[in-house]
Amino acid sequence: MDIIQVYKCFCDKTRLRILNLLREGPLCVCHLQEILALPQVALSKHLAYMRKRDLILASRAQNWVIYSIPDPTHAVLEENLRCLQDCQSDMPELKKDLLRRIKLLKKIGANCSAAPEPVLQSAKCC
Amino acid sequence: MDIIQVYKCFCDKTRLRILNLLREGPLCVCHLQEILALPQVALSKHLAYMRKRDLILASRAQNWVIYSIPDPTHAVLEENLRCLQDCQSDMPELKKDLLRRIKLLKKIGANCSAAPEPVLQSAKCC
DNA sequence: AAGGTATATACCTTTATAAGTATATTACGT
DNA sequence: ACGTAATATACTTATAAAGGTATATACCTT
Numbered sequence: 001m002d003i004i005q006v007y008k009c010f011c012d013k014t015r016l017r018i019l020n021l022l023r024e025g026p027l028c029v030c031h032l033q034e035i036l037a038l039p040q041v042a043l044s045k046h047l048a049y050m051r052k053r054d055l056i057l058a059s060r061a062q063n064w065v066i067y068s069i070p071d072p073t074h075a076v077l078e079e080n081l082r083c084l085q086d087c088q089s090d091m092p093e094l095k096k097d098l099l100r101r102i103k104l105l106k107k108i109g110a111n112c113s114a115a116p117e118p119v120l121q122s123a124k125c126c
Numbered sequence: 127m128d129i130i131q132v133y134k135c136f137c138d139k140t141r142l143r144i145l146n147l148l149r150e151g152p153l154c155v156c157h158l159q160e161i162l163a164l165p166q167v168a169l170s171k172h173l174a175y176m177r178k179r180d181l182i183l184a185s186r187a188q189n190w191v192i193y194s195i196p197d198p199t200h201a202v203l204e205e206n207l208r209c210l211q212d213c214q215s216d217m218p219e220l221k222k223d224l225l226r227r228i229k230l231l232k233k234i235g236a237n238c239s240a241a242p243e244p245v246l247q248s249a250k251c252c
Numbered sequence: 253a254a255g256g257t258a259t260a261t262a263c264c265t266t267t268a269t270a271a272g273t274a275t276a277t278t279a280c281g282t
Numbered sequence: 283a284c285g286t287a288a289t290a291t292a293c294t295t296a297t298a299a300a301g302g303t304a305t306a307t308a309c310c311t312t
Contacts, residue, residue: 002216003142003213003216003217004136004137004138004139004142007133007136007137008137008299010130010133010136010137011130011133011134011136011137012130012299012300013130014300016129016130028258028259029258029259029260030257030258030259039301039302040258040259040260041259041260041261041301041302041303041304042300042301042302043259044259044260044261045260045261045300045301046300047259047260048260048261049299060259060308060309062258062309062310063257063258063259063308063309063310064257064258064259064309065258065259065260075209075212076206076209076212076213079205079206079209080202080205080206083201083202083205086201086202087129087202090128090129091129134269138269138270140270154288154289155288155289155290156287156288156289165271165272166288166289166290167271167272167273167274167289167290167291168270168271168272169289170289170290170291171270171271171290171291172270173289173290174290174291175269186278186279186289188279188280188288189278189279189280189287189288189289190279190287190288190289191288191289191290
């Protein structure tokens with residue numbers, strides 16, 4: 001992993017918000033979309049950007065794509081993901097996003113987040 | 127300090143090399159130039175880029191401008207500067223730059239690096 | 253096969269960045 | 283005042299990135 005590419009991923013607000021969320025656990029695109037309240041295409045492109053640089057991992061589960069942070073990761077990435085926690089005060093969005101995440105997961109029963117490859121039986125996302 | 131601006135500074139190889147050097151102590155532009163073996167204008171622009179974002183500090187000493195990393199700095203910056211040490215293996219240039227720095231400082235007597243505002247009496251840089 | 257939902261890609265436009273050449277600025281020595 | 287060294291800025295060009303609109307792909311349900 002190229003550390004410059006890691007920094008490139010971190011130098012955009014939307015990507016920081018995405019990483020901040022995935023740090024807590026996997027999420028499908030539609031949930032990210034709901035939490036971040038951003039257009040689908042914007043999200044999709046930022047996700048592709050980070051996927052291409054190996055910061056995040058996509059796995060398809062039926063109709064949905066679940067994004068997550070791969071487990072054994074680079075030290076720089078690890079450290080900066082950890083930093084995101086301390087940056088909640090610098091970027092109020094981060095804190096709000098996490099609250100919205102909890103709220104959403106409570107509402108839907110935490111399916112997506114709990115398992116990296118959830119078994120979804122209905123046509124409803126989680 | 128805006129953490130996104132910190133990451134923007136870190137996502138360029140030349141800037142990483144500059145920060146890696148300044149981490150060890152202040153340096154004037156001409157020494158940076160000698161160590162990094164890059165055109166003056168390139169250096170000057172990257173320094174301006176980081177100066178504008180408060181990552182580095184410029185202080186004039188006679189004919190020279192000494193760059194340094196301000197002392198009480200942001201946690202994210204602090205952490206990533208520290209990370210640079212561990213990234214020596216990821217980016218071999220970093221290690222080589224530090225060696226060239228030592229060599230240069232030995233040659234000139236470590237003037238620039240030792241004092242943030244060195245007293246230079248001759249027209250020779252350090 | 254057909255239609256719907258979820259996600260990704262193509263294409264366009266605007267803005268940011270990087271690197272180069274030339275020139276300006278600042279401070280020094282004479 | 284003049285010349286010179288050190289550094290910064292203006293200008294140009296090329297490339298990357300961000301956001302938008304439209305469209306394509308993948309999978310599911312019927």
